Amino acid sequence: MQARGLPDSSATLPEADFLFGELSCYLKPDDISELQNAYLFSRSAHSGQFRQSGEPYISHPLAVAGILGKLRLDSQTLAAALLHDVMEDTHVSKAELSDRFGKPVAELVDGVSKLDQIEFQTRADAQAENFRKMLLAMARDVRVILIKLADRLHNMRTLEVMRPEKRRRIARETMEIYAPIANRLGLNNIYQELQELGFRHLYPTRYRVLNKATRAARGNRREVVSKILESIKQRLAAAGLEAEVTGREKQLYSIYTKMVEKHLTFSEVLDIYGFRVIVKDVPSCYVALGALHSLYNPIPGKFKDYIAIPKANGYQSLHNTLWGPYGTPIEAQIRTTEMHRIAEAGVASHWLYKSTDADLNDLHMKTNQWLQSLLETLSDSADSLEFLEHLKVDLFPGEVYVFTPQGEILALPKGATAVDFAYAVHTDIGDRCVAAKINGENAPLRTHLRNGDRVEIVTASHAKPNPAWLNYVVTGKARSHIRRFLKTMQYEESVRMGERLLNQALQSLGIDPLMISETQWEKLARESGAKSRKDLLADMGLGMHLPAVVARRLAAPEDIASAGNGGGVITILGTEGVAVQFAKCCHPIPGDSIVGFIKKDQGLVIHTHDCPVISKTRGHSDNWLDVAWGKEIARHFEVCVRTVVVNQRGVLARVAAAIAGAGSNIDNVAMDGDDTYTTMSFTLQVRNRYHLAQIMRGLRGIPEVARIIRVKG
Known part of the structure; x- marks a missing residue:
């Protein structure tokens, strides 16, 4: 490997000087000095390399570190961000990085390099295998995926220089993989920007049309938004609350998905603006909610309390939709300053705010539990496609919050059943469940759970998983354990x-x-x-x-x-x-x-x-x-029987009664006929040929039965 002499620090790019100035606000001088060394090393390693835009390649690692710096991540993560491409694009080895910057930084760079080597294919099995690799890297150190998300975000910001087909491929990867992971980790700002940029490059024409329509509507609605904003501030002040109130325009992608899902035109999407109220503590959130309700009428069924029941990624806020002036629906989010910080930084808040705050500890415990549950699913899955099926459920959840008999809250994906709940409580309970009580009443195990349900699972020591459960369970944990x-x-x-x-x-x-x-x-x-x-x-x-x-x-x-x-x-x-x-x-x-x-x-x-x-x-x-x-067979077998009957009132009931009287059960029945005759095709449960003969003899005794045969082939 060629020796590299480090250039004089005075030759740093303006972007580097700006970055280190920003980082000095929360990092120690020794950390800044180490980051400057990492920058100079990376710049030397990438010397002579340029991005497709024509910029020196070092501008990219600087931008990635800048994105992570806004999350106030630790110096090891920032150093790895500055160095994240040196192993892949240059001759620098992991051992050399470990010697110069320590083993943790080298491990982070190595983890990101392995993710960079993933070639996302259109073939499902290849993409599924890549998901497995990404999960393993995340499970070892979640900072690896934070660096990768920042890397992807900067690449998306500079995607215009790519060929159209490559832009679309990268945009699709971003929306299918990286944006959902950012959302699951609570990185709200990165999640929304990745979605918006992905939409812009995947559907450029739709983006341009919607952007133009939004700009035109913005001028027409500016006066209404200003009036609402001022009214909210005055009402909160009258309630004695110190609050920061901001109005925000909904993202284009959010408007687009609403139009697609609800089959609306742009003019029919009225709530393209939302308002955020930030107060000092939790009691003030509920006081602010009451103040808003006294100002504008709430829309029934549109209130969600994510403070009492946080989202799986740690997000907390009160969400409400109100009828604003002129019949315009407006969305309001109410949260504390701490909740706002976690909503913006998600799992990165661990490094952003060094604190023993219980909310932060709970957030990271939930993140670790999620990663561990995915690792468990990975080990249980026979192949990558099966794992991908489980993972997509966890990455694209619509939350349903239910209660255990002890009052604990469990968050499950939308569409979850009592069996999913049983496995979420404990694997043994899932394996041995036989019945469920929902809100004190007996309910089938396949019952879909709703927000606020109180669920109790009845188990039996002899019970075991039923293959039919795979037809309706939705959580990855339940599916993998049953399989x-x-x-x-x-x-x-x-x-x-x-x-x-x-x-x-x-x-x-x-x-x-x-x-x-x-x-x-x-x-x-x-x-x-x-x-x-x-x-x-x-x-x-x-x-x-x-x-x-x-x-x-x-x-x-x-x-x-x-x-x-x-x-x-x-x-x-x-x-x-x-x-x-x-x-x-x-x-x-x-x-x-x-x-x-x-x-x-x-x-x-x-x-x-x-x-x-x-x-x-x-x-x-x-x-x-x-x-x-064998001689001793103690079970029932399926057999198909076709009966032609005279079409008279009550004949089906008489035929069914005769079958039941002979000790058989009807699995399925289909009917076809005209005004004179009807053909009834039954799938019956019988013990043997003698039992079938008894059933057919009984059916022949019904006057309306014209013909009866056993069907084969």
Whole structure:
């Protein structure tokens, strides 16, 4: 690596002098001196490099440090910001940075460099894998993502020099990834600017049209806004409150999303201005709320108390929408000075205000809990796409706040159910939940929760997760734990089924399965790419390997020569779980002649012998197995029955009563017909063919039933 001599500090850029002047307001002189060294080192490393705008490259690290300086981050973070591109764009090593600026700074630069190496693709699996990398970097040190967010913000501010297609790609990344993370970390200013810049570059025409319309409307509404602002100040003063009141124009992206979601034209979006009231303490917030209500009428259902129940990112304010003069709705936010600081800085307030304040501690505890829960989800997820599915729920939440029986508040995503609540309380409660009480009344587990609900979960020691829960749970934690349980259960059942299939194949070769040595198993597992004998058996149970092939590979040549000396039939009990599937095309039931087909990723699929669907594939003998029903089967099976009836009043009730009288349950019914005849197609639960015959005999006794058949294929 070439040696670099540091240039004289007098040669610093004006932007650097301005930055260090700003930072000296809260950093110690020793910290400023260290940052100046980092700046000079970075400038030397980037010497001769220029941005596409033509500016010296060092202007970019300076701008990133400036953004973080406004958040008053610590000197280590600022030094890493100044150095964040030297490892990626120059020959500087991590060891050299560690020697010169300390290990923490080097680790931060290394973390940001790894994020910079992420190439976001349009392919979902690649993008999902990149999310995993980003999360791991965040979990190690949240300052890594703070630097990356500042880096992205400056790049978005200078995006005009890029080609249009690259601008759109970067803008889409920003709105899908970086802006939601900034929001989740409570960095409100960065979040809003990233959204606005992303909107501007992703939809340039829409942005220009909306910007022009807003500018035109601004002049027309300026007088109204000034009048409202003055009225609010006077009313708060009359209430004896010292308050800072500001009017603000809504962001273009916020107006645009409202137009899209509510199908409004721009002229129909009346509340494009909002007002913020900042007071000294929490009691004053509620006094100010009362003063505003005495000035303008509140709109019912539009009040939100984020002070009593803070958002997941620590944000606190009173939100209210009021009817202003001339029937114009206006939005008002009321908060304390401390709440305003946290609302602007979010998780960065830890460095911005060195304090033992309980709110700040609670905010960072929540952030750490969120990161840890995502790490837990990551470890539970089988692949990147599954993890991405969980992560998007956590990044794009609409909050629902509910109470435990002890009065504790839990924040859940919009659409969360009682099962999501159970897993949010504790994994064991989620795994063992059987019922729920919402506001003291029994409710189904799939019930969607609403703000203010008091939820109590009823558990049972024998209970276990139900696969049907995956159809309605929304939180990543619930989905990942349910899937993990199901995969574990599927694995164990697949191992048992694989062992049964292999034993049958070995016996058909005249080989005693107990005579297979551990050495033979280890060799075969290694050659098959399986980690262990158990994994190999599970793969066989799921149809990944054919038992006949595995048996021959385990057997000695002399054993294969005597193949055909014996045979085995797989006994089906109906309790094998997910390792055995009953084909939907023919719905086999005990008493039917059946055959088994080994299907990849599904395991053993059972068909009836006369199933029309399998007639074309019966020639592939390696995939087919002899199977038979066991003697003791204590479960019900689905069967399809079609009944043609005379179209008379009450006939459906009589048919349903006959089915119930025969001890069967109706899973599904579909009807089709004309004025004379109606065809009823039932999916019934039966024990066996004898039970089905009883049901059909009972139906034939109904005078209106003209015809009844069992449907296969």
